[in-house]
Amino acid sequence: MENTKLVTMLHNQGFENNLIDEILTVGRPKKVSKGSSVIAPGSKASEIPLVINGTLKVMRQDKDGSEIFLYYLEGGEACAMSITCCLENKKSQFSAIAEEDCVLWMIPMGSLDAWIAKYPSFRKFVFTSYQNRFDELLVAIDSMAFMKMDQRLYKYLLDKKQASGSFEIHKTHEQIARELNTSRVVISRLLKQLENEGKIEQYRNKIEIL
Amino acid sequence: MENTKLVTMLHNQGFENNLIDEILTVGRPKKVSKGSSVIAPGSKASEIPLVINGTLKVMRQDKDGSEIFLYYLEGGEACAMSITCCLENKKSQFSAIAEEDCVLWMIPMGSLDAWIAKYPSFRKFVFTSYQNRFDELLVAIDSMAFMKMDQRLYKYLLDKKQASGSFEIHKTHEQIARELNTSRVVISRLLKQLENEGKIEQYRNKIEIL
């Protein structure tokens, strides 16, 4: 049963048993397959996704269709930006895409405010989520503000390794270029450079981190 | 009395009278003069600053001393990142500097969690603050990811005009360059360009937006 992992996760958060019951009662499971969209920019969410299995990729996009990778959401993490979107009833300013096949637990927003008032553990969870998302955004800002593209690319590869737990990255140069908001040629050039420095090995549709 | 403005501000937030009393009781006023630091990176805050008068400039810095402007905090706004820092007891990851002479109301963190549980209006205030800060960070990210330096500079000038309410900006090219994390020469070049395009006029230590 998927719920076993969910319950363990909720326990590890220090959630009260009553809260866990409520979460199990009002929430619902959702499976999303690799590449499909969980939150689309401009949409209004009415549920908060909590990641049970897999990884969600959170990206920001501008009007011209350019986009930039922000961070990954992994097991046990909730989408903090969805929370404010829901509470404020605003349109989402970003997209979340399943980086792998995922299992999510969707929590309807109606319950949130009451839980925040009622359960100290949930309050702590929400604020910790905010803190973590703030930190991730600041890290993303650091990359863009202070690093050149070669460093950003290498950091991107290491982050991806961290998130997936695998030394192999199955992406094309084109895909990576989109996520870093640059062009494919630039990525090919810099990957070749990283390969010459002995930091990676390249194959078709695959990069291996050494 | 400064408190008149503070009380009006709190009322406008929709705060309950009891909450306003508590805020007035446990908080304290703080005056900071232009250019002085309110939050230093690496420090641990135990109070949340609420801006009554003036503008705080929030910047992010890296280890080499480079820095980048994130956003302004104006009257009625609180520093959301301080809130999580306080609740999590973490070191601040950013700095806040008085862009003009400021009057702040410092709220000790000890009260926060209780208020969040007790007052719906305060809960709303905190979440709205988060939402606004998220939005500002995302706007900062948009600038860095999607805009070239000439656009970023012009946007910077317009933002500054917006925050100060004045068409005159009293900064040197050097100061602007620091906030955009580029070099003085680049800023001089691009300002000259904006001047030629008829968007600004330049004087010593002063830029006028047309």
Added chain:
DNA sequence: GCTATGTTGTAACAAATGTTACAGAGGAAA
């Protein structure tokens, strides 16, 4: 096998940004 399509490598060039150096203008203080 062949073809269509997507992926990667590379060259040549363009544009944006960063760096160094120096000259002159303006203001403050002696």
Added chain:
DNA sequence: TTTCCTCTGTAACATTTGTTACAACATAGC
């Protein structure tokens, strides 16, 4: 006034990033 310091303008050049074009290769499907 003279001196000193900061600010601004500009040239010349280096580096980084973006763009276009094309060749070579791999794979899937026929």
